[in-house]
Amino acid sequence: MSPDECSFRPMACELNYLSNSDGSAFLKQGETVILAGVNGPVQVKQTKSIYNKATVQAVYETKNEKRLAGDEGQLIRLCITKTCESALLTSLHPSTMIQISIEELEDNGSSLACILNSSCLALINSGLAMKYTFAAVCCMIDEESNNIILDPNTLQLKKAKAVFTLVFDSVKKELITCQSSGSFKEEELLTSIKKCREAVHHIFEFYRDIVKQYATAI
């Protein structure tokens, strides 16, 4: 499948955007823009310290006040933390903390997928050891035509019957994180997963291109 067939919105990224973070990424997927920074390993509060591995903490800021104050922000934070934790080799840095800060600058659909992709790029940029990289794809099922649309924008999302955010690892391309809304049949889920899995390697390729741009020595 070519990038056009997958119909991803154009992606653009800049690494090392922030000077005071250990790793940072500024990612644009269509009109959705996310800024991610990673700090770590840093000192951790006694109450949050885990003796045999690093604590992963996510900070999520958005201008959407309803989302920030409500429970939704909390669920997004959980999603970022757990996904990054699964990819990072946290046992290398016991009793420390790895902090991932996300700033949502613009949201035009598929924001969770963009958040996760930018945090992965920031983690790559920070040089922390990881088991695998991960890539998130947002896809929706159209209410009328039952078509699967990848990387939808806000306008398309209004007509969605179901929306999924699926995260795959780079090694086996298996599902790390999954979040859904709306109701859907089992077959629809399985075809969506299949389609996203085929499309996800474009994102991994995109990661590789970006890192190549910044790798001056090799």
Add this chain to the structure above:
Amino acid sequence: MEQNSKEILPARYLNDHIKADTREDGRDFLSFRPVSVNVGSIKNADSSAVCRIGNTGAVCGIKAELGPPHADAPDVGIILPIVELSGLCSQRFRPGLPKEEAMCIAKIVEDILISSKAIDLTDLCIHKGKLVWILNCQIMCTNADGAVVDCCIAALMAALKNLTVQKVEYTPESNEFKTDPVERVSIPLKQMSIRTSFALLKDDLLIADPTSFEEDMATSILSLAYNEKNEIVYLHKPGGDPISDTLLKKAMSKAKSHTEQVRTLISTAQSTVEKK
């Protein structure tokens, strides 16, 4: 002796059980704990239910209040799920401010209600733009021993199925309303969704309905909610180890049959109340 080994060497304790092809409470890997539901146990609430899944317990009480609708959605009522994980349900929680975990559960409960279209929110509207029912669904966890959200959802669904509200007469001219203290109208539950949890232990071993000890030891947790039409309304897997499609399908088929059982159970509990 057994208790000691669980606390000192939890990984070995778990391994010993897996090797013996069993779990700490003697279940098979893919069997569920017994579920019990009691409807209408709190008299002060408009509707209530108590649900237990093994040791895990949750109480749900619904209070219906009258109030103005949101300005951006004038013809629909409001459902507010509130989840409380008090200090008494597990040693992990300390009394005080609402916990992150409780907020996440409240959001998951809300998402399931919206995704499954459990209640037609227009049924809660009394007069467009002026007066709607606001359903405060307070869910309290009494014992957190794994699969807390499943238990909360089951309790909430049982309570919603039983929900009746006072009859209201509204006069738009004077903006006044009168509630009838005796006559009650029921709010129909369109779709009853039930959520089931699975945990992935190391070496890709899938277990159903994990206890809190198993949840702590799990590499990943997966949960699915099905509605009455056998459609999935919620699929949640926050991080953890990757899951293969075969395991996902296995979990789906198990969840579907279990959902059916719990749904029948809630309906039975409901019918016993009606007989009274």
